[in-house]
Amino acid sequence: MIETRPKKTHERALLIGLEKQGVSKWDLQDSLEELAELANSAGAEVVDTVTQKLQKPTAPYYIGKGKAESLKPALQDQQVTSVIFDDELSPAQGRNLENLLSRKVLDRTQLILDIFAQRARSREGRLQIELAQLQYLLPRLTRMWHHLSRQTGGIGTRGPGETQLEVDRRRVQERIARLERELESVRKTRAVQRQGRKRHQWPVAAVVGYTNAGKSTLLNLLTGADVVAENKLFATLDPTTRSFVLPNKQRVLLTDTVGFLRKLPHTLIESFKATLEEVSEADLLIHVVDLSHPRVDDQIEAVENVIKELGAHGKQTLIVFNKIDNLHPASVAPTAGAETRNREVIETYLRRFPGSVAISARTGEGVNKLVQALQDSLSAWRLRSCFKIPASESALIAEIHRVGHVLELKYEDNDAVLVAHVPPELSQKLGKFAV
Ligand SMILES: Nc1nc2c(ncn2[C@@H]2O[C@H](COP(=O)(O)OP(=O)(O)OP(=O)(O)O)[C@@H](O)[C@H]2O)c(=O)[nH]1
Ligand SMILES: [Mg+2]
Incomplete structure (x- = not known):
C-alpha cells in the first residue's frame, strides 16, 4: 500500500x-x-x-x-x-x-x-494542484526575467539566459493549457455523474466548512463511509459522495469535499473548479462549524466568503455547530460552572443562527436533531401526492417506487391508486394522473 x-x-x-x-x-x-x-x-x-x-x-x-x-x-x-x-x-x-x-x-x-x-491522491486532485502551482509560478518566471534584465541591462542580456527563460515560460504555458484541457474533461465527467444522480432525483447535500471542522467525521458517522478524518488541515481533497436514508425513508446524497480557509489562494479556488462544482451544484449545503475553535466567528465568515466566491450564495444552508464535547477541553473534571458556560455558548450560537443545530460528531450527541433538521430542510423536496395511473403504465409506477416513497397502493379496476412522497420533478411529470 x-x-x-x-x-x-x-x-x-x-x-x-x-x-x-x-x-x-x-x-x-x-x-x-x-x-x-x-x-x-x-x-x-x-x-x-x-x-x-x-x-x-x-x-x-x-x-x-x-x-x-x-x-x-x-x-x-x-x-x-x-x-x-x-x-x-x-x-x-x-x-x-x-x-x-x-x-x-x-x-x-x-x-x-x-x-x-502532499494530499492529492486522485488524478483529478493531482491535475488541479499542478495547475495551481504552475499558475503561481508563471508570473514569477516572468517577473524574475524582468528583474534580471533590469539588473544586468542592455547589451549582453539577450543571450542564452533570455532564451532559456523564454523556453521555460513557454513550456509552463503549454503545460497549463494541457492541464486545463484535461480538467475540462474531468468537469464534463462530473457533470454527467451529477446528471445520473439527478435521474434518480435524490437531493444532494454538500458538506462544507472550514478545514478541520469535522466534515469527514460527520460523513463517516452518518453513512459509515471510510473517509480519512485527521487532525490535520486539508485532510480531504477529493470529494466523496455517500447516500443516507432519512427516517422518512427519503434518500439524500451527502458529498464531503475540500475544507476552506481564510486567505485561500485564488489560484487554488480557480484550479479546484471541478471539485468545487459539487458545492455550487448541490441542492443544500451543510455548513459544519468547529464551535470549540477560538476563532469560530472568523471561520464562519471565511467559509461564507468562499461560498459567495463559488456562486453558491443564497443556497439553502443548514449550519451544524460541531465539537460541542470539546468546548472546555481543559476541564478534565468538569465542574458545574464549566457545563453551564458551555451550554450558554451553544445557546448563544443556536439563537444567532436560527435553524442551526449543535452536535458532536465524535460522541454522536445531537446527531438525531441534525438528522431531523436535515429531513425538515428537505421536506419541500418531496410532495405527498395521490395518483391514479393505468396499470399498463408499469414503467411510471416502477419509477415512483424507485425515486419516491410509496405510502399506499391499491388497485381499482385497471388503475393503480398510489399515495406517495415524490420529488417535485416527478410530480410534474405525473401531473395528468394526479387526483
Ligand atoms: N472533540 C471532537 N473532535 C472532533 C469532532 N469531530 C471531529 N473531530 C476531530 O477533528 C479533527 C478533524 O476532523 P475531520 O473530520 O478530518 O475534519 P474535516 O472537516 O474533514 O477536515 P479537512 O478534510 O482537513 O478539511 C479529527 O481529529 C477529528 O477526530 C467532535 O465532535 N469532537
Ligand atoms: Mg475531511
Missing part, C-alpha cells in the same frame, strides 16, 4: 509576520497561529515566530533589511531549515531573502499549495 501520511521530515521552520498599519495585533497573532497549524500540517516543526512593526512591507526584503540580517544567528542556533512568511512574497523578495538568509524561503500561498500537493 502507498504510504499516505507525509513522511516525518526534519524541517524546522521560523515564521515571520508583519504588524502592518491598520492590522490589529490580534489579527496578526491569529494569522500566525494558523500559519503554524499549516506548517505543522505540511510536516514542519515550528521553532520560533518573529514579528516586526512596519507601516507596509519593504520592496526588497518584505521586512526591514536590518531585521532580516539580525535573524541570521538564530537561524544558525536553532537549525532552521525554512523561513515562512505569513503573506505572499514578490519574486524579488523571495529571492533576496533566500540569498541573504541561505535558507529555503516560503510564503503562505506556497505552503498551502504544498499541503494540497
